[in-house]
Amino acid sequence: MFEKNSIDQIRAAFPRAVTDFNGRKRAFFDNGTATLVLGRAAQAEAEARINWSANVGGIFDESKQANEVIHAGRQAVADFLNATSPMTIVSGESATSLFFNLSYALGKELSGSENIVTTDYEHYTNISPWVELERRGKIQQLRYSRLNMEEGSLDLDHLQELIDSNTKIVTVTSASNMLGTKTPLEEIGKMAREVGAYFLVDAVHHIAHGPTDVQALDCDFLVFSGYKLFSSHGSFLYGKEKYLDTLKPYKVKPASNSPPWKFEWGTRNQATFAAISGVIDHFLWLSNEVNFHYEEEFMEYRNQKRSLKIAMDAIEQYEMGLSKAILTGFDDIEGLLDIPEVTIYGLTDLNRLNERDPTFSFEVKNIPEEEVVNRLWRDGGIAARSGHYYSYAQEIYNKPKIIRISLVHYNTLEEIKIFLKTLNEICKTKK
Ligand SMILES: Cc1ncc(COP(=O)(O)O)c(C=O)c1O
Structure with a gap:
C-alpha cells in the first residue's frame, strides 16, 4: 500500500x-x-511549552493561544474519531485515570443490582475500575466473556449469554494487547444496545493500527492514549454528548459544570493537545501520499475526516x-x-x-x-x-x-x- x-x-x-x-x-x-x-508532535509540544505555557482564561496573548491550542487539539481528535464535536473530547492523565473517572461517574447511575460485562482479554485498565464498583456494592457482578483459547479470539456466543436485562455496561478493548486480536465492536455494540446498556471501548491498543469511528460504532465512550499514537503521554476520552451532559463526575466545586471541562481534573496541559494535533497532521500528510489508491471509497466522510x-x-x-x-x-x-x-x-x-x-x-x-x-x-x-x-x-x-x-x-x-x-x-x- x-x-x-x-x-x-x-x-x-x-x-x-x-x-x-x-x-x-x-x-x-x-x-x-x-x-x-x-x-512534529515533539516539536509542537516543545513550542507550546515555550510559547504558550500560560494558563488559559487570561486576557493576554499567551493565555488565549493556550486556549486555542487546546481547542484545536480537541477538534483534531474529534475529526480523527469521526466524533460530532470537539466538546465530546475529554482529556486526562492516562487511559487508566479516564476509566476510573468514568467508572465513578457511571457508578452513581447504578443501584447495586446490575452487572457489567467485559472480556477475558482486557487490559487491567478496563477491569480494575469495575472490580472496584463491585467491591463497593455498586454492581452485583462483573462478568468476563471467555476466549476461544486455540485461536485467541472472543467467544461471542458466550458474550451474548452473559448480557441480560440487568446488564448496565458492556466494556471491551478494541484489540487485545497480548494477542493482537481485534474485537468485533459493531456486533458487541448491538448486543449492548439491545438491553439498553452503555457501550464502552478501550481503544488504547488498536488506535495506531486502523480507522476508529465512534459514530459507526455507536459507542457511548471510547478512550485512547497519546503515547500509543506517536504523541506524548496524556489520554483522550470520547463521550456521547447526552451522557457527558447528564453524568455527574467527581469534580471540585468551582470547576465548570459543562462538558468536557467537568470531567477534567485540574488544569490542562496545552502541550499534550499541541502534540496530538501534530500527529493528526502527520496522518493528513500520509493521506496525500496514498489517496490516489482511493477514488470512490469513503465518500460518506467529508474533507479532513x-x-x-x-x-x-x-x-x-x-x-x-x-x-x-x-x-x-x-x-x-x-x-x-x-x-x-x-x-x-x-x-x-x-x-x-x-x-x-x-x-x-x-x-x-x-x-x-x-x-x-x-x-x-x-x-x-x-x-x-x-x-x-x-x-x-x-x-x-x-x-x-x-x-x-x-x-x-x-x-x-x-x-x-x-x-x-x-x-x-x-x-x-x-x-
Ligand atoms: C489495551 C490497553 N488499555 C489500557 C492501557 C493503559 O493505558 P494508560 O497507560 O494510558 O493508562 C494499555 C497500555 O498498555 C493498553 O494496552
Whole structure:
C-alpha cells in the first residue's frame, strides 16, 4: 500500500525510527508498550511549552493561544474519531485515570443490582475500575466473556449469554494487547444496545493500527492514549454528548459544570493537545501520499475526516502485509509459523489477518523469555520485550512473561527479515 518513497518519508518523520539515541541501528518492535514519538508532535509540544505555557482564561496573548491550542487539539481528535464535536473530547492523565473517572461517574447511575460485562482479554485498565464498583456494592457482578483459547479470539456466543436485562455496561478493548486480536465492536455494540446498556471501548491498543469511528460504532465512550499514537503521554476520552451532559463526575466545586471541562481534573496541559494535533497532521500528510489508491471509497466522510480515514485504512492494509511476513517469512527465512520451536498465542490464519493487529506474543521451546529477548537485542538490534503487559489474557493463558513484538506503520519488511533471521539463529543454537 505504501510506495518505497512513502515508507522512507514516514521513517524520516520519526527521529528514532532507524537508530536510538546512541546512534545504534535497531528495529523498534515494542510499540505496544509505547510508540516512538513523531518529530512534529515533539516539536509542537516543545513550542507550546515555550510559547504558550500560560494558563488559559487570561486576557493576554499567551493565555488565549493556550486556549486555542487546546481547542484545536480537541477538534483534531474529534475529526480523527469521526466524533460530532470537539466538546465530546475529554482529556486526562492516562487511559487508566479516564476509566476510573468514568467508572465513578457511571457508578452513581447504578443501584447495586446490575452487572457489567467485559472480556477475558482486557487490559487491567478496563477491569480494575469495575472490580472496584463491585467491591463497593455498586454492581452485583462483573462478568468476563471467555476466549476461544486455540485461536485467541472472543467467544461471542458466550458474550451474548452473559448480557441480560440487568446488564448496565458492556466494556471491551478494541484489540487485545497480548494477542493482537481485534474485537468485533459493531456486533458487541448491538448486543449492548439491545438491553439498553452503555457501550464502552478501550481503544488504547488498536488506535495506531486502523480507522476508529465512534459514530459507526455507536459507542457511548471510547478512550485512547497519546503515547500509543506517536504523541506524548496524556489520554483522550470520547463521550456521547447526552451522557457527558447528564453524568455527574467527581469534580471540585468551582470547576465548570459543562462538558468536557467537568470531567477534567485540574488544569490542562496545552502541550499534550499541541502534540496530538501534530500527529493528526502527520496522518493528513500520509493521506496525500496514498489517496490516489482511493477514488470512490469513503465518500460518506467529508474533507479532513475522509483524509484521516484514508490514512488509517492505508496503515491497516500496510500492517496486514507486515503480519503476513512475520508469520510466513521470506523465501530464505522461516516465519513464526514455520519455526518448530515457536508457539504463537493469537490468530495465525492467513485468511483472517484483517482480524488482528501486528502484535504477536510467542514463546520459544526450552529458551527462557528473557534470554530470547536479550539475544534478539544483542544479535539483531531488535527492541522486543518479555513480561506482563497488564493483560488479563496472560492469566487466562498462564503466561505471565510472554515475549511480545508489536509493529506499527514505520516498521518495515527489512526489519522483519532481520528479526526472523535472528530468531531462527537463536532457535538453532539451542538445539
Ligand atoms: C489495551 C490497553 N488499555 C489500557 C492501557 C493503559 O493505558 P494508560 O497507560 O494510558 O493508562 C494499555 C497500555 O498498555 C493498553 O494496552
